[in-house]
Amino acid sequence: MKIESTQKQFLLAAEGVNKTFSGFKAITDLNFYLDRGELRTVIGPNGAGKTTFLDLITGRTKPDAGKIEFEGTHDVTRMNEYQIYRLGIGRKFQTPTVYTDHSVWENLLLSLEGSRGVWSSLFHRPSSTERDRMDEILKIINLTNQRDWKAGALAHGQKQWLEIGMLLAQNAKLLLVDEPAAGMTDIETHKTGELLLSLAGEHTIVVIEHDMVFVRQIAAGRKVTVLHQGSVLCEGGVDEVQNNERVLDVYLGRKKRHA
Numbered sequence: 001m002k003i004e005s006t007q008k009q010f011l012l013a014a015e016g017v018n019k020t021f022s023g024f025k026a027i028t029d030l031n032f033y034l035d036r037g038e039l040r041t042v043i044g045p046n047g048a049g050k051t052t053f054l055d056l057i058t059g060r061t062k063p064d065a066g067k068i069e070f071e072g073t074h075d076v077t078r079m080n081e082y083q084i085y086r087l088g089i090g091r092k093f094q095t096p097t098v099y100t101d102h103s104v105w106e107n108l109l110l111s112l113e114g115s116r117g118v119w120s121s122l123f124h125r126p127s128s129t130e131r132d133r134m135d136e137i138l139k140i141i142n143l144t145n146q147r148d149w150k151a152g153a154l155a156h157g158q159k160q161w162l163e164i165g166m167l168l169a170q171n172a173k174l175l176l177v178d179e180p181a182a183g184m185t186d187i188e189t190h191k192t193g194e195l196l197l198s199l200a201g202e203h204t205i206v207v208i209e210h211d212m213v214f215v216r217q218i219a220a221g222r223k224v225t226v227l228h229q230g231s232v233l234c235e236g237g238v239d240e241v242q243n244n245e246r247v248l249d250v251y252l253g254r255k256k257r258h259a
């Protein structure tokens, strides 16, 4: 299948993607287009296919049919996970996966672009440019004062921010962020929203989220995609999707309409 002639304008273009697990259609004829610099929120009920979609982008799962093009030239469905990571697609899972016995600084060091593997990374003396970059990331993720703490000693929200910082250290062009607000306090959630908003534009970000207060914070003035049964049910502004008849039927529940 040839992706339309406008392919160059998209950072990511998925077309006609299908994935079946033991006869169950998790992703069905999915089309999804993402511009550079977008902060796109993807919502949908449990089982809608959100995680599977991220698995397909990162090479964890291979589709039965369809194409997922990155930067208009790389079909990631033909690449392995490591090749996709090297292309600049970074993923943050719902539960933090930081190195708890290593310091915040070391966690960033381990994630630097072109990282040399755990041992050589830890003994690698970062260049002044790399150090400046890591200091800048610490500021962005608000962990400058925790730089020498073991990552395991951080609060849950701080671990999530460190992990976002690790994606920045990796120099990911596309950040895939799965339910960042899960398990966070309201204050942490709001700060996470501010962090993601500060990254949008310079970075391209896809956020999967259930928490609609958080969604309204990060998606104001932006496009939201609603997935349902493995396909895009609708896309549009956050008010538009929250008032969409089909979304009200399948996801948000009629009562929310008058909330």
Ligand SMILES: Nc1ncnc2c1ncn2[C@@H]1O[C@H](COP(=O)(O)OP(=O)(O)OP(=O)(O)O)[C@@H](O)[C@H]1O
Pocket (backbone or CB within 6 Å): 021, 022, 024, 025, 026, 044, 045, 046, 047, 048, 049, 050, 051, 052, 053
């Ligand atoms: N490896 C697998 N084997 C079998 N079925 C799977 C597998 N992975 C996902 N599924 C099924 O595919 C469907 C989509 O799952 P997925 O986890 O992508 O949904 P989701 O939108 O992320 O849901 P949630 O919001 O609950 O995380 C579900 O019915 C799930 O049970």
